[in-house]
Amino acid sequence: MEDNLKFKMIAKTMYGLEEILKSELESIGATEVEVGRRMVSFEGDKSTLYKANIHLRTALRVLVPMDTFEAANADEIYQYLYDNVDWSKYLTSRSTFAFDTVVFSEKFTHSKFVAYRAKDAISDYFQDREMRRPNVSVGDPDMRFHIHIANTTVTLALDSSGESLHKRGYRVGQNDAPISEVLAAGMLLQAGWDGSTDFVDPMCGSGTFLTEAALIALNIPPGIFRESYAFEKWQDFDAELLSNILDEWEERPFEHTIYGSDASPKAISIARANVTRAGVQKHVQLSIKSIEEYTADTKPSPMGLLMTNPPYGERLRPAELEKLYGSIGSVLKHAFAGYKAWVITSNIEGFDAIGLKHFFREKLFNGSLECELRGYELFEGKRNEFVKERVENNEEYAHAGEWTEKKFDRRKTDRPRSDKPRGERGERRTFGDKPRGERSFGEKKFGDRKFGDKPRDERPFGEKKFGDR
Incomplete structure (x- = not known):
């Protein structure tokens, strides 16, 4: 692909973060930005591709579509890939490759078999032409391809x-089931976090929110820590362009403080290691402290x-859960008046125990x-008096919540029931509808790293678990 030639790309994300990702893409100059389910499509040039990988906080990966076609089974996918794709543009017989597959189709029940047949297509393509097959490398391939199947529509992408x-x-350490960095960043952006106030996580775990x-x-790009990207192995990789993009960002002054606490000394130790590895330790204050210890x-x-991201019911008995979430509600109301608080959990009963009226969900x-x-907007006294005072004073603090109030008015559960007989009502709506090389922030240099090498991060991430912290 030529440097200034525009092409289509797809950024994958998590459910619920699509609109935030759209805003991020627009901020880096992407055009034709369109939101899909767990993805956002856009257009841009090679510079946009590199920036998307380095700057996007809510993207899971960035794909470049190669072809779209129809297939009813894995053998038809094999035949199309063998007959219609010039694999020599992307690989040699000495290259390594891998396929990732995502399937939403009743006709394709085994995504691994799809990947297996796609692998066969590439292997046979080179065997028939060069008498040599490229090898599959799941861990560190030269080229990684992505196949997405929706019904019978197959999309092949780089x-x-x-x-x-x-x-x-x-991340140099983690507690059980740490929250995804992408989800944490998306929640922060959803909350409007920009560094203009102090930040508190009273149950910080390994410190992902911090x-x-x-x-x-x-204003530190999240991708500044990465050891490598897949596009660095592409034939048209532009090392100078990537170097310029990595060097063009400017750190923004931050005059407030980020506070994290946890009842577990081990958690605080891990959080301290993580914020230090990220180079932000001077902006973060950590303490061993339970949430119940906070007062006004x-x-x-x-x-x-x-x-905060309190423990979910998977690790707590019902009585413990109710007590913990009740304590959270009490502390938020009595110790953090003047704050906006955001809580994520899989236990809806936990929100009932918190007992506060939310303005966003x-x-x-x-x-x-x-x-x-x-x-939650946290205040002393009655809510009506709180809102009236803020509106009369035209304070930015009150204005900031207007869009979320309006957005979620349709979800209120205390609206009048329909007067129609039950059988005539419509369907009930549910709520479900050391940084790169030796790079340091103060020095902005790459050390001895040469582009096109294949350094791998040897730091153990541990087994990835998902849950609440």
């Missing part, structure tokens, strides 16, 4: 990212943004767990 972009590269909040506040006298500042997925994110 994967420009390699490892999922949620693997920033700063680190992502610092990166946003300081000990909150960090009069106003701020609080976001959204369905999200933390791994495979369906969750809900709720936002």
